Amino acid sequence: LWNGAAVGKGAQLRGAVLCSNAQVKAHSAVYEGAIIGDESIVKERCIIKPGSKIWPNKTIEEGTVFKNNLVWGVKSSSNLFSYRGVRGEFNLDISLELALRLGFAFGSLLDPGVKIGVSSDDLTAAKIVKQVLSSGLQLVGQQVYDLGEVTAPITRFAIRHNNLQAGVNISFAEQEELLQISFFNEKGANINKAQEKKIENILAIDDFRFINPRKIKEILPLPGMYSLYFSNLRQQLKTKLSAKLIYSCPASKLSSYFQQLLEELGCQVEKTDFSKLKDVVQQKNADLGIYLDRQGETFILYDEKGNVIKEDKLKVLLAYLLFKEDKNATIVAPVDAPSVLEKLAEKYKGRVIRTKSAPEVMMEDMLKQGSKQFALEFDGVQAVLNILRFLEREQLKLSQLNSAIPSFYLHKDVLECPWEIKGRIIRSLVEDTEENNCTGSLEGVKFTHPEGWALIMPDSEKPLVKIICESSSYELAEEISNFYKGKIQLIMKTQS
Known part of the structure; x- marks a missing residue:
């Protein structure tokens, strides 16, 4: 390793040379006799074959296999933007x-x-x-x-x-x-x-x-934007709360304002470490536990019994609140969200608009329907306050609200896949499937089964293929996922 060379987590170097300020990112492998020139960057999950030579100031994009002076499956280096920026x-x-x-x-x-x-x-x-x-x-x-x-x-x-x-x-x-x-x-x-x-x-x-x-x-x-923002939330809420809450938040300023607002609204509030949150909720007989990330966008809830509510379950819970508060509500959901959303929409005479999973697309479509879902999906503080207000008004425990949501079972998996065969994988899967079993999708391709469905989505930014499956039990969803995982692995083996 020459001066300034950097090696990421999980990267492997075997008898290779990294020249000045060269970088090998996480989970890449550089084999015997390979030379990475000055200022060159080997991005994540690349394989640099033995004896390869990368000239100075070059970028090898994520997932690339580099052999001699040839690059297979290069992703354009002009793609500066990734997920949300x-x-x-x-x-x-x-x-x-x-x-x-x-x-x-x-x-x-x-x-x-x-x-x-x-x-x-x-x-x-x-x-x-x-x-x-x-x-x-x-x-x-x-x-x-x-x-x-x-x-x-x-x-x-x-x-x-x-x-x-x-x-x-x-x-x-x-x-x-x-x-x-x-x-x-x-x-x-x-x-x-x-x-x-x-x-x-x-x-x-x-x-x-x-x-x-x-x-x-x-x-x-x-x-004064912090004060103005929380003052605005206080005016919007227009209610008093009585919940006993345990929360965790790694951002000190956000944490301070969040706790102050909850206490002004009438809550009993105690802060703890995230690792202890579930246990403290149960030990203190709290009504619920809240984790807010440092940006105040993502959050996780624990009910009074210590059960966690996060990710897809949390999104369905927020949709349930929107339908309950507005019987004719229209919500926006990505293509990989569970189909239980349509069941809720039917029950409450609402509507679900499916859209691409990219956040900017979802935001744009949500704002066309009004700002309420946008605020709940992309502002964790507002979402938490709305949940607390609903629980207070309906005199419910969080576990009761959680049990009111229909059960659903999603299984998600990813497979590493070279860039150049992503399209072939989708085509091969479609050609190998009965016509009435396969439907088009805004992203990838969807296959329906008596037991559920599977959505196969090539990742737009990484050399990966996503497999999302839903069924009447987690075991069945996993079984469907493994079926398509096996088919994709066979296609990749054949193509290689």
């Missing part, structure tokens, strides 16, 4: 130069002189990226408003409340140890794929719209 390691994937250029590009995409709110969390690296990206926006003629150190939901609120035309939030994904840069439109939703592609194109050709230095505008502060 630009994500990567600070000073490796997300350099200060990239942050500045992203400011240039996003600012050049928009009309000159628009008002853009920029925020970050309290991580020093995130604050530095915010400063640099804000400078980029200034240099192309935009009016930047500093929203301070706030979460993504508060940034969305600030955009709408202050009539801003766009926003940017820089945050730290704690579990993955990655920085995330999210770009928002005037409604507070993530920008769409077409806008992301335009930003990538602007970056590729340096098509930046710089202005005369005399016309550069000062950054204007918009302080």
